[in-house]
Every structure is written in C-alpha cells, then in structure tokens.
Amino acid sequence: MKILVTGANGQLGNELRRQLDKSFAAEVFYTDVDTLDLTDAKSVEAYVANQEITHILNCASYTAVDRAEEEKMQCAKVNVDAVKNLAMAADAIGARIIHFSTDYVFDGTNHRPYKESDKVNPVSQYGTTKRKGETALLALSPDSIIIRTAWLYSPYGHNFVKTMLSLAEKNDVVKVVCDQIGTPTYARDLAIATVKVLGSRQWVPGIYHFTNEGAASWYDFAMAIFRIAGKKVSVVPISTADHPTLASRPPFSILDKTLIKATYGVEIPHWETALEDCLKEMGY
Numbered sequence: 001m002k003i004l005v006t007g008a009n010g011q012l013g014n015e016l017r018r019q020l021d022k023s024f025a026a027e028v029f030y031t032d033v034d035t036l037d038l039t040d041a042k043s044v045e046a047y048v049a050n051q052e053i054t055h056i057l058n059c060a061s062y063t064a065v066d067r068a069e070e071e072k073m074q075c076a077k078v079n080v081d082a083v084k085n086l087a088m089a090a091d092a093i094g095a096r097i098i099h100f101s102t103d104y105v106f107d108g109t110n111h112r113p114y115k116e117s118d119k120v121n122p123v124s125q126y127g128t129t130k131r132k133g134e135t136a137l138l139a140l141s142p143d144s145i146i147i148r149t150a151w152l153y154s155p156y157g158h159n160f161v162k163t164m165l166s167l168a169e170k171n172d173v174v175k176v177v178c179d180q181i182g183t184p185t186y187a188r189d190l191a192i193a194t195v196k197v198l199g200s201r202q203w204v205p206g207i208y209h210f211t212n213e214g215a216a217s218w219y220d221f222a223m224a225i226f227r228i229a230g231k232k233v234s235v236v237p238i239s240t241a242d243h244p245t246l247a248s249r250p251p252f253s254i255l256d257k258t259l260i261k262a263t264y265g266v267e268i269p270h271w272e273t274a275l276e277d278c279l280k281e282m283g284y
C-alpha cells in the first residue's frame with residue numbers, strides 16, 4: 001500500500017499522521033498546499049502516478065465557513081475542483097480515495113440524527129461546495145469512500161476548543177450560542193476510524209457518517225471545555241439570532257453513525273470522554 005495524505009498540516013492530517021506512523025505498515029506520503037497544491041491538476045496527476053499511490057486520504061479542504069461566503073471562488077477551487085483533480089488522478093491508475101465531508105451538507109431541519117441517505121440541502125457556501133465535492137468524487141471515482149464529520153477539534157490548527165481556551169485567558173464572561181445542536185468530534189477518533197476503514201479486508205464505497213457519540217450545543221461544549229480545563233469563566237447562553245455570522249449554520253446536525261459501525265466495526269467514544277483526552281494531550 002502507498003498512501004497519499006493531503007492537507008497533512010491540518011487537524012485531521014496531523015492526527016492521521018500520528019495514527020498511521022504508530023500502527024500502519026505502509027509507505028505514506030504527507031503533502032499540503034506548499035508541497036502539492038491540489039488545485040493544480042497536472043501536478044496532482046503527476047504526483048499520484050509517479051509515486052504509484054494506491055490510496056489517497058484527502059484531508060485537504062477550505063474550512064473557513066464564514067470567510068467562504070466572501071471567497072466563493074477560492075472555496076470552490078479547493079472543495080470541488082481539487083477533489084475532481086484527485087478523482088481523475090486516482091482513476092487513471094486505479095487508486096482508491098477516502099475523502100472527508102461535513103454535517104453542513106444538511107439544512108438542520110431534521111428532528112432525528114441524519115442518515116447518509118437523508119436529503120441534503122446546504123445553507124452555506126462551504127456546505128454547498130462540500131456537497132458538490134461529494135457528488136463530483138462519486139461521479140468520477142465511484143469506488144471512493146466519503147466520511148462526513150462535524151465540529152472537529154484537536155491540539156492542532158484552529159478550532160472551537162482552542163478559541164474558547166484563548167477567550168478564557170482574557171475574559172471573565174463568554175457568550176456562546178446554545179441553539180445549534182451537533183456533536184463535537186476529536187480528530188484523533190476520526191483518524192482512528194479512518195485507519196480502521198483503510199486496514200479493513202472489505203472496501204465498501206459510498207458515504208458514511210462519523211462523529212463522537214452524544215449531542216451538545218456549542219454552549220454545552222464550551223461549558224465542558226472550561227470545566228475540564230479548570231477555567232473559571234462565566235458562560236452566557238445566547239441565541240443564533242444574537243450572534244450573527246456571515247454564513248448560516250444548520251440548527252441541528254447530529255449524524256447517525258450506524259452504517260460505519262455496522263460495516264467497519266468502528267468503536268466511538270462519547271464526546272465528553274474524547275474532549276477529556278484531547279485536553280489532557282494539550283496539557284490540561
């Protein structure tokens with residue numbers, strides 16, 4: 001197996017590196033935009049062919065949800081065009097792709113966890129481009145696996161956990177939205193699940209959902225971060241209407257993980273247990 005991990009400097013890329021280096025016997029090539037810009041079709045095709053890549057784990061993405069509303073072209077280049085480039089390069093030499101997508105492909109009007117087969121209806125540029133990336137990938141390389149995840153955090157990069165910890169350094173009171181419900185996901189657990197899928201005897205293409213178990217509002221998530229990290233901060237719950245952002249977000253985006261558990265035997269920790277592990281890793 002010769003594996004290409006793209007977006008390797010991001011949250012998931014870093015966690016995949018840790019898992020693959022620890023437990024996976026394969027030759028792995030780690031790239032990010034500085035070493036392999038996925039929007040450059042010729043470079044992607046040449047890299048995949050020259051290194052004789054057998055599997056691609058595409059962790060690269062444009063992930064700035066609000067900025068995407070203003071940088072529509074750049075967002076689409078990374079979340080749609082780059083995915084097409086990878087799909088064509090993989091298809092040319094018979095390589096397989098595991099790609100990552102988002103709960104933001106849904107509009108959040110469900111009242112039960114979203115299944116993979118549920119109707120998508122993204123309400124933001126980011127969600128729209130991620131959905132287009134999904135459909136383009138499955139059209140060009142139908143043997144691909146797509147894992148949708150949500151509310152990702154880790155010791156790496158930018159995320160809600162690090163934002164809250166930084167706010168706690170300068171503020172006694174923090175206001176956090178309490179009417180958007182989802183599931184925080186430690187990128188380590190997604191990386192572990194991905195390695196399990198990759199190492200499985202079976203390869204069942206299609207879309208899967210993966211987050212940690214349980215549900216929370218951003219307010220609940222913030223409360224847990226401060227409690228576990230021992231921060232004395234007063235957290236005020238506010239509504240989405242009181243916290244306008246450039247991009248709309250689904251008010252409810254819990255994902256049903258039955259399929260990935262049944263197909264690949266993936267075991268999933270509760271989000272609070274995972275958060276404790278991450279904060280411990282970060283020195284709290």
Ligand SMILES: NC(=O)c1ccc[n+]([C@@H]2O[C@H](COP(=O)([O-])OP(=O)(O)OC[C@H]3O[C@@H](n4cnc5c(N)ncnc54)[C@H](OP(=O)(O)O)[C@@H]3O)[C@@H](O)[C@H]2O)c1
Nearest residue numbers: 007010011012033037038060061063100102149150151152
């Ligand atoms: N973060 C979340 O809360 C969240 C939620 C749901 C789903 N997801 C999905 O999970 C996956 C991993 O997310 P993440 O949080 O690990 O992302 P991330 O930390 O933002 O990492 C993405 C990486 O992709 C790189 N990249 C951007 N443009 C590129 C290009 N043209 N060529 C090659 N690399 C490029 C980025 O580099 P630069 O930093 O230099 O741009 C960055 O290192 C993504 O598919 C994302 O959509 C994330």
